[in-house]
Amino acid sequence: MTHPTPHASLGRDTVAAALGRANLPTLIPVLFQLTGDGRWLAEPYRVTATPGFALHDDGGLPPEVQAEVREAAIDAIVAWHAGQAPAVAEPEGDLLVRLMASAIGEPVPDSLEPLIAEQLGFRPFAAEDVSALAAERPDFNVVVIGAGFSGLAAAVKLKQAGVPFVVIERNPAAGGTWFENCYPGARVDVPSDLYSYSFFPRNWTETFSQRDEIHGYVQAVVDHYGLDEHLRTGTAVESVHWDESTGRWTVTTREADGTGVVIDAAVVVTAAGLHSTPRIPGFEGLEAFTGEVVHSARWPAGTDLRGKRVAVVGTGASAMQLAVAVADEVSEMTILQRAPHWVAPNEHYFSASDDTTHWLFDHVPFYRGWHRFRLYWLYTERTAAALPVDPDAASKGKVVSSLNDAFRRFFTKYLVSQLDGDQELIDKTLPTYPPFGKRLLLDNGWFTMLKKPHVDLLCAGVERLDGNRLVATDGTSREIDVLILCTGFEQQRFLFPLEVKGRNGTDLRAAWEDDDGRAYLGITAPGFPNLFFLYGPNTNPPGGSYLTIAEAQIKYVVSMISTMLSEDLATVECRSEPFEQYNKELDLENDRMVYAQDGVENYYRNTRGRVVTNSPWPVARYAELTRSPDLHDFDVSKRN
Incomplete structure (x- = not known):
């Protein structure tokens, strides 16, 4: 600061x-x-x-x-x-x-x-300056995959440490999520003064800044720290393979013109993010749909919804922002809701x-x-204090805990007051699960919009598309011009579709059984030496800004890279014992949380019901766990 x-x-x-x-x-x-x-x-x-x-x-x-x-x-x-x-x-x-x-x-x-x-x-x-040691090892370099908030913060600290690195970004510019998500109404739902780096403050124009200002902040970081020379944009990483004979990573990339380029790296840091690959549902008739189909995370420039009949699939954060932003432009809006979200008031x-x-x-x-x-x-x-389930809740006459139940009463009262006694809308929008079972949303005019006569909320999914007609799972049928997919991302499938192969050709996607990612501290895994994850498995914070977590992870990773140079190490590989113990404790703690309870559906859990995205630890606890790497947690090898 x-x-x-x-x-x-x-x-x-x-x-x-x-x-x-x-x-x-x-x-x-x-x-x-x-x-x-x-x-x-x-x-x-x-x-x-x-x-x-x-x-x-x-x-x-x-x-x-x-x-x-x-x-x-x-x-x-x-x-x-x-x-x-x-x-x-x-x-x-x-x-x-x-x-x-x-x-x-x-x-x-x-x-x-x-x-x-x-x-x-x-x-x-302050990252330790190891530039002199790096100069003695001209083959030592780091590849960072992704130029979003995590990747750029890693770049800042690697540059301060004097470690040679390159950041590879598939998009034409840095920004990650905030480059890709440019749908109407896109903005942060954490105050901008918190949703920014502690080491690079800004005087924001809004309390909750819109997408363009956030992306401008990202570019300001690139300019201020001179990161352009380290960025390789318009380049997609297709695979990362460990070469046992050289003890290094082979990173295969694809340029925008289709040219394949291979990069050799001593260390790889993935910063692909949790919200990077959109989930596109395979609705029956989607390919033959005669209207326009757009996903909120791939919003086409110049999209014109004026006077059109629109269906929005989903009622999460993106859907709420987008639907409210365009509601007054469209002639009809049908919103398909699988399950309602808890919505909090926020006057700012x-x-x-x-x-x-x-x-x-x-x-x-x-x-x-x-x-x-x-x-x-x-x-x-x-x-975060409202997330743990009190084991004695039932005997105390509580549903989850005294605090969580108090939040429920408060949010329920607010919802009822906003809907002016419209019992049908109240029944549709009032969740049956406890607060914080899903991501808590901030009211941006959502309830006001739902009361508009041309807006219809269906508690149903998409059954099929037939020409220009949408048929919902409750039998409702609508003629529509535009289908807007606010269907989220492949959050449970970390690093998808990137191919990562470690020692003995072990495929990371197979080791994680596709959607069951596990890592020590969410950062590293046995069998994958010199590989570190940012925003990896189980590092989504229980509340607030992810950037606090990101800074903790980057401190850990950059400190480990500095240690590799100062100790003249060729490889560092997480040992199985701390990996297994950490994930055992993590799962036990996550099972105590409201978002892991029966009857709660969210993107936090994989197909087997295990929580794979969220960290159960208080942010300060996670920061303590990652304060500095302990080489006892790793098998290490010296350079020959």
């Missing part, structure tokens, strides 16, 4: 004007860091817990206390701009935990301290970012970091 630069000429009136609109829970730890005065962490300055996802700008404090905090903060910030150093620039340990609690008005577990110290820039991860979904907040980010030290921490707490820790 970067910090502002002092400006000695900054006037008190300017600071006062901005602090009049500052968020008090964010400002209090800033005030302590600047002054070192512990009274700001005690009564009467303790803020109350934030209700829901609200900004909670006043912190629940009386007006006279708010005024006292703001006045003291003005003095401290003016003094900092005049050259006074912060009293506590890098809080750690118990003190940092106290500051976290002061920012959210709730107890915070000690386990968060290492992660938050890193994310807020108090103890940032379409909010423009506040220029004053940007000023505070740019002129008040530590403010951006504490703002980000509060988002992390609200969107990650709070929701």
Whole structure:
């Protein structure tokens, strides 16, 4: 997390004007860091817990206390701009935990301290510079597959470490999911200040940014870190084979013009992502359908839906965003829903970012970091706590747990209020499974759209297509002009359709039985030396932004690559014992989660019912597990 630069000429009136609109829970730890005065962490300055996802700008404090905090903060910030150093620039340990609690008005577990110290820039991860060692091994190189968020972050840290690498991307430009998904209404459903790298902040124009701005952020990362020279775009990786005779990987690629190119690599890092290959259902009559068929993840430029009869298959995140965005353009819209989702209110979904907040980010030290921490707490820790099933729930008169049941009551009340007593729509949209059994969605006008007279929600799937007619599984028939598939991705089939063969020709897809991916820490697997996965099996976080997980994985992988150079290692290969033990514990923990319970259908589980996408660990726990690689977990070989 970067910090502002002092400006000695900054006037008190300017600071006062901005602090009049500052968020008090964010400002209090800033005030302590600047002054070192512990009274700001005690009564009467303790803020109350934030209700829901609200900004909670006043912190629940009386007006006279708010005024006292703001006045003291003005003095401290003016003094900092005049050259006074912060009293506590890098809080750690118990003190940092106290500051976290002061920012959210709730107890915070000690386990968060290492992660938050890193994310807020108090103890940032800095890749070890091994460029001199790399120069002594001219054959040592890394191939990164995929230039989405994970692949680019890996590129940034590999470059900082001085390790030779190339990033291969099948699309014409970097961006991954955010290059491919350009359907109407596409935007993040995690606040942009959290859905971005901790080491590369940005002043976003919206709280939940749209696709184009996110893709622009990706390009800004490429430009800022000089990654263009390492990117090979328009190139698809077809296979990755381990060559036992050389102890290296053979990476076979296909250029846009069809030319095949083979790359030799010491290390391969896959960053293909969880949401990369669209799932296209094989509906009867699809090939003979006389209308237009589009998938949300392959939206054709210039698609015109004005006045057309449209059917949308699916009601997940993409379907919700897309359907609301185009509803007023089409003449008729039929939405086919297999199962409803829980939908949460969020008053900031379409909010423009506040220029004053940007000023505070740019002129008040530590403010951006504490703002980000509060988002992390609200969107990650709070929701994750509702996922475990209380084993004594039934005896307590609960369905899942006290917290999960409370979420259910809250979301149900919101749904009923939005549908104005329309019992038919309430029955169709109210889930029967508990909250967080599927991905929680944010209301973007979904319920309002469903009430429109030209919109029809069917609780059915597609039976077949007949000419320009869609026949649903409930017997309903509609003439349509456009069929929009919001049918998700091949999330359970990690790295599909990439062919990966390790030692003795072992096929990774066969070892994973197609949709049963397993890896140690979600990152590496026995039989596949010098191969690392980003966003691999069981690394989807239980809540919040995946980028926190991505940064933890990249730290682990880049540290291992640096160790290979510093220890003069030829190969590192995960041992079977830690691999088996980790996955045994992981499965036991996942089985305790609400999304693994009977009657809950989601993309998290494979065809055998095993959870293969999600991590059951709290984000801070996973970050601790991946803090640094332990060579005892690996069979290693030295160079000859």
